Amino acid sequence: MGQEGDAVEIGRGAEAVITLEQGKVRKVRLAKSYRLPELDERIRAERTLREARITSDARRHGVPTPIICDVMRFEIEMEHLGGEKLKDIITPEISEMVGEMVGRLHKGGIIHGDLTTSNMILKSGRVHLIDFGLAFYESSVEAQGVDVHVYFQTLESTHDRPQELIDAFRAGYTRIYPGAEAVLERVNEIKARGRYL
């Protein structure tokens, strides 16, 4: 563990490294030496900006997200939520709240792109959504279907009794989002296609 003030690495994905520094989360997109520097910088800058923008935009649509404190060229500094990852604590009641939260997101024309239970945090009785690195704006049934499909896949691969959690999500999602029926139907179709992830 680092001393107070030091950066402590708390996560590392294919794209970025995440550290905790002075009570704030810092997400830095790493350079990839396989691609041309100018292409690499363009992609990292675009995504950093987009992630910051969509994280804030989602909140305006009623989806709790961390508050963005600062955006640099390839870096985002944001509020540290603390709380608990849904991966460790999910119940049907919480999954229903996820359904409502995703319903608001889709109603707002946003696709998260990586709706796993590792990217959801329960804090102060509300489900917060993080990691908008793969998010984009789209309102098609297909995109929303794939988004929901990813969540169901996560439930099925990592949680006990997934069907209860899926049913609870469907209830919450349908309550909030008027287009829910078509999306949930598409999810079955996507699953039947055998498309993974």
Added chain:
Amino acid sequence: MIVFGLEGTAWNLSAALVDERGVLYEKSATYVPAKGGIHPREAAQHHAEHMAKVVGDVLAHSRESGLRPDAIAFSQGPGLGPCLRTVATAARVLSQRFSVPLLGVNHCVAHIEVGKWQSGARDPAVIYVSGANSQVLALRQGRYRIFGETLDISIGNAIDKFARSVGLSHPGGPKVEELALKANRYIPLPYTVKGMDLSFSGLSTAATEAAKKHDLADVCYSLQETAFAMLVEVTERAMAHAEKKETMLVGGVGANKRLGEMLNTMCLERGARFYLPPRKFMGDNGSMIAYTGLLMHKSGRQTPIEESGVRPNYRTDDVAVTWA
């Protein structure tokens, strides 16, 4: 065990004889379109015309060497319907003539299995790129799952389309690769990654447009750099997600040196290993069908005649990998 394999999903008709240790014999006939891209019926006609020679050649070799096939494997799909039917018909005849089991092989799975066999990869994230396919796959719960794929056209198709639009003859890939080596600068082109999925259609069109204003070599270079960066990014994400420590490149576009180099760089940066099968196993070949048929047969599989119909849209994850 000796297995005879027949491939002919698209441009290449190829028959081979393999056993567990290697390829015993292979013979191919390649369809080259008079102009433009592959025409399905013309390709099927090509296969029908060359079937007797290609198959006859392999059978003559097996007779002379005293090698009798224990099973007949054929590419059942995915592929062009007319081509698949020509191949399936020939395979059924052979199976009956030798009184040995028939094995319908998934063409994409065959690319993966021959790649592992020839490169030594054990449990890789697989990037499969060809004229018809662009997918990233990995074995999970007994199937090659598709982690990401193109939402419109394949990378090979995108490069071919661009090549044709600027007057380069078929196949365009090698010519674009060669021209790219003479480039001086990068021209920004659209980079489209949606989660784990890719889109090449807009990129191909943008490259065609760029070629009207810029040096052709620069555009070839920029097209490759952009498209390949997209593929490598999705491959890396699949590796992280599926927790694989190896990546293997297969399919015809895999012959491109720059793509292999970029994948190798990505793997080095992650502390992973990159595997590239020998070039002759990258494109469509009969050996890959024969070898996959061998794996299937050893695990107790066979395809009854009534289930040997062609499957033009055969999905990779429809196949239970019973031999792994």
